[in-house]
Amino acid sequence: MRPIGAPAYQSVLKQWEQRRNASATASAVLEAAAANPETLSQAAIIDNLDPVEAARLDKVRNIGIAAHIDSGKTTCTERVLFYTGRIKAIHEVRGRDSVGAKMDSMDLEREKGITIQSAATFCDWVKKDKEGVDQKYHVNLIDTPGHIDFTIEVERALRVLDGAVLILCAVSGVQSQTITVDRQMRRYNVPRISFVNKMDRMGANPFKAVDQINSKLKMPAAAVQVPIGAEDEFEGVVDLITMKAIYNVGESGEELSVREIPERLVDVVAERKAMLVETLADVDDEIAELFLDEKEPTPDQLKAAIRRATISLKFTPVFMGSALANKSVQPMLDGVVDYLPNPSEVENLALDQKRNEASVKLVPYNSLPFVGLAFKLEESNFGQLTYIRVYQGTLRKSANVFNARNNKKVKIPRIVRMHSNEMEEVNEIGAGEICAVFGVECASGDTFTDGQLGYSMSSMFVPEPVISLSIKPKQTKDAANFSKAMARFQREDPTFRVTYDSESEQTIISGMGELHLDIYVERMRREYRVDCETGQPQVAYRETIGNRVDFDHLLKKQTGGAGDYARVMGWMEPTGSLEENKFEEQIVGGSISEKFLYACEKGFNLSCEKGPLIGHKVLGTRMVVNDGATHMTDSSEMAFKNATQQAFRKAFADSQPAVLEPLMKTVVTAPSEFQGDVIALLNKRGATINDTETGVDEFTIYADCSLNGMFGFSSNLRAATQGKGEYTMEFSHYEKAPPQVQYVFPTPLPDSLKPVSNKILTNISPNRKELIARYVKEQAARNKK
Numbered sequence: 001m002r003p004i005g006a007p008a009y010q011s012v013l014k015q016w017e018q019r020r021n022a023s024a025t026a027s028a029v030l031e032a033a034a035a036n037p038e039t040l041s042q043a044a045i046i047d048n049l050d051p052v053e054a055a056r057l058d059k060v061r062n063i064g065i066a067a068h069i070d071s072g073k074t075t076c077t078e079r080v081l082f083y084t085g086r087i088k089a090i091h092e093v094r095g096r097d098s099v100g101a102k103m104d105s106m107d108l109e110r111e112k113g114i115t116i117q118s119a120a121t122f123c124d125w126v127k128k129d130k131e132g133v134d135q136k137y138h139v140n141l142i143d144t145p146g147h148i149d150f151t152i153e154v155e156r157a158l159r160v161l162d163g164a165v166l167i168l169c170a171v172s173g174v175q176s177q178t179i180t181v182d183r184q185m186r187r188y189n190v191p192r193i194s195f196v197n198k199m200d201r202m203g204a205n206p207f208k209a210v211d212q213i214n215s216k217l218k219m220p221a222a223a224v225q226v227p228i229g230a231e232d233e234f235e236g237v238v239d240l241i242t243m244k245a246i247y248n249v250g251e252s253g254e255e256l257s258v259r260e261i262p263e264r265l266v267d268v269v270a271e272r273k274a275m276l277v278e279t280l281a282d283v284d285d286e287i288a289e290l291f292l293d294e295k296e297p298t299p300d301q302l303k304a305a306i307r308r309a310t311i312s313l314k315f316t317p318v319f320m321g322s323a324l325a326n327k328s329v330q331p332m333l334d335g336v337v338d339y340l341p342n343p344s345e346v347e348n349l350a351l352d353q354k355r356n357e358a359s360v361k362l363v364p365y366n367s368l369p370f371v372g373l374a375f376k377l378e379e380s381n382f383g384q385l386t387y388i389r390v391y392q393g394t395l396r397k398s399a400n401v402f403n404a405r406n407n408k409k410v411k412i413p414r415i416v417r418m419h420s421n422e423m424e425e426v427n428e429i430g431a432g433e434i435c436a437v438f439g440v441e442c443a444s445g446d447t448f449t450d451g452q453l454g455y456s457m458s459s460m461f462v463p464e465p466v467i468s469l470s471i472k473p474k475q476t477k478d479a480a481n482f483s484k485a486m487a488r489f490q491r492e493d494p495t496f497r498v499t500y501d502s503e504s505e506q507t508i509i510s511g512m513g514e515l516h517l518d519i520y521v522e523r524m525r526r527e528y529r530v531d532c533e534t535g536q537p538q539v540a541y542r543e544t545i546g547n548r549v550d551f552d553h554l555l556k557k558q559t560g561g562a563g564d565y566a567r568v569m570g571w572m573e574p575t576g577s578l579e580e581n582k583f584e585e586q587i588v589g590g591s592i593s594e595k596f597l598y599a600c601e602k603g604f605n606l607s608c609e610k611g612p613l614i615g616h617k618v619l620g621t622r623m624v625v626n627d628g629a630t631h632m633t634d635s636s637e638m639a640f641k642n643a644t645q646q647a648f649r650k651a652f653a654d655s656q657p658a659v660l661e662p663l664m665k666t667v668v669t670a671p672s673e674f675q676g677d678v679i680a681l682l683n684k685r686g687a688t689i690n691d692t693e694t695g696v697d698e699f700t701i702y703a704d705c706s707l708n709g710m711f712g713f714s715s716n717l718r719a720a721t722q723g724k725g726e727y728t729m730e731f732s733h734y735e736k737a738p739p740q741v742q743y744v745f746p747t748p749l750p751d752s753l754k755p756v757s758n759k760i761l762t763n764i765s766p767n768r769k770e771l772i773a774r775y776v777k778e779q780a781a782r783n784k785k
């Protein structure tokens, strides 16, 4: 048990003093704490939540909406905003009114009908409690993009949200991106409810989706509703808890009409209810006991069990409806309130840097010292906007907070609640809420505290970029704006990187896919009025060692004045997996001191950043230094660092190293009549087809292919399927590149011969290949002479 800081303790104690009679538990903890103040710990607080704070937190939900591309996340969010009174009218994604959905606020999003950036908003949902009294819930909501290219948006949203709604298409069920989103939800322990959307589409089958959640996502799931009709006869749902039929009435489905279950559905409702109870019995002890005693659980018992099992990540209740047809979205919103956790029900941990203690529980009390995480940065017309999730304490306007990364003090000039691209100014934000602040310089993932606490929270997972291209403004006068845009995009998006290749004198941008980079080039044109020229997309290759090679390298320069001396001995070998690099020292007898070994490690890491073959990062390489020699006066850290780098280069070159290329998991879906064409297309690009699924009128192919072979695939697929095919591609792992990529030509080459790809012979004509080979031969002959 960890005692909390003195001022915090005082404030909690005072608060409890005032409310002493409100709760027996608070009173008991207070008695104990009064006897021995140091025993009042964070854990004691969270286990005995102050009744006033508990009541406040009970009415807050921070949720995200995530799904495969085009499942209807934005359409659904638009309904949620409308039914909660946040917006006055519904506008469709790619709708005829050309307004576009509220949450797709960027012009580019509205034109393309896709979500690029996640958008945050909030709304109040009023729901009747058991006694029929209206209870108002405050819901902070983040709509995330579906395309894998914008995956960082999903990562950072899930990092700070307490729960999520996983949307699935009633026809397609679990799709490739559903699996990715599921993985991301698991990474951050985010409980979810599921919503099977598009029940009005031909071939809709919600129970197939339920089965797939169980089988493909390996998450116990059961429907909590049964549809009334399907496809164009979809009318509403039967709620399996209350055993009532729910229909939407009114022009936009804003009213609910609750009626008796239609006669024709009685059997299927009974069957599905039994399945719900059975699935719950597997994951919840209380229901298991009732099930064994053959007792029917009451609606309250069922609800409580679904809530417990969902929050403990053992179960997902499945709702269904059609957002576009304005049907059954409200019951899903009730599900958010009923089954997703409030901020006090999620464990949020921080690292206490002052006490060097990991895993300190954060308590979402307004009165405790402030702890918040900056999870997203965005440039706006009024300066940098930083999204913050407040985990503990209160964030107040004009207050000073400290950035835990650099301990810099910053003043909070303005706090706003975001509503897509609009904002509402507020003076303070309490614990467990999400807001945005202006004028705070920081990086994405920084922790802010009030200065008393030395807490720091873990940041989110940032995947490595897999594709790059060279870029430059068409006109030199645009250089200033170009740099400004680059700096901004990089600050906002950790998966977008900008580097300068001094060898080719080019600016290189890297990202998660062709679409990701295309969007930035387009944004540069629209938002900064800079037209750019881009080179061919380049794959983020890697290099790896071949066999084990021993080394004994001496760096010696002792010609007058201070000299350089360092000798390093050992071996290099593959680590066995292509994931990371390892440096190890096995020195006995102190032939190299600690300080110099540290310099050796630094040299090793530098070498791994820029591989000897083609200058790309090195993977899967281990270096062991087990002996060496030091000179009394001439040895230095610099000498050891350089010696290690030289030893690395030599040993690496002698090991039959290889160039690695990214392998992508690709999933293509298209109408059945195009199956042959799509397979031919994939074969032509050297893909390995792993599986094919045939649906009612579409098929899905799962394949592995090299990113290199997939450039321009989207336009080919469009042409081959009359624009009806779609595909997703996600990085899987690195694999040895084929022989034609392994042939690395020597640099420098004369400009006339330089292929587009910097140093690797790919995508170049046989003619040019021959010219290069001839040039290389001539050079070699000349060098011999």
Ligand SMILES: Nc1nc2c(ncn2[C@@H]2O[C@H](COP(=O)(O)OP(=O)(O)OP(=O)(O)O)[C@@H](O)[C@H]2O)c(=O)[nH]1
Pocket: 067, 068, 069, 070, 071, 072, 073, 074, 075, 076, 092, 093, 094, 113, 114, 115, 116, 144, 145, 146, 147, 197, 198, 199, 200, 201, 321, 322, 323, 324, 325
């Ligand atoms: N038939 C039918 N179509 C729907 C439904 N919900 C959404 N759509 C359509 O599906 C398409 C995609 O909807 P969006 O809401 O943009 O989907 P999204 O998941 O936000 O898309 P991304 O963010 O780009 O991944 C749009 O054309 C919608 O009109 C539904 O319930 N039924």
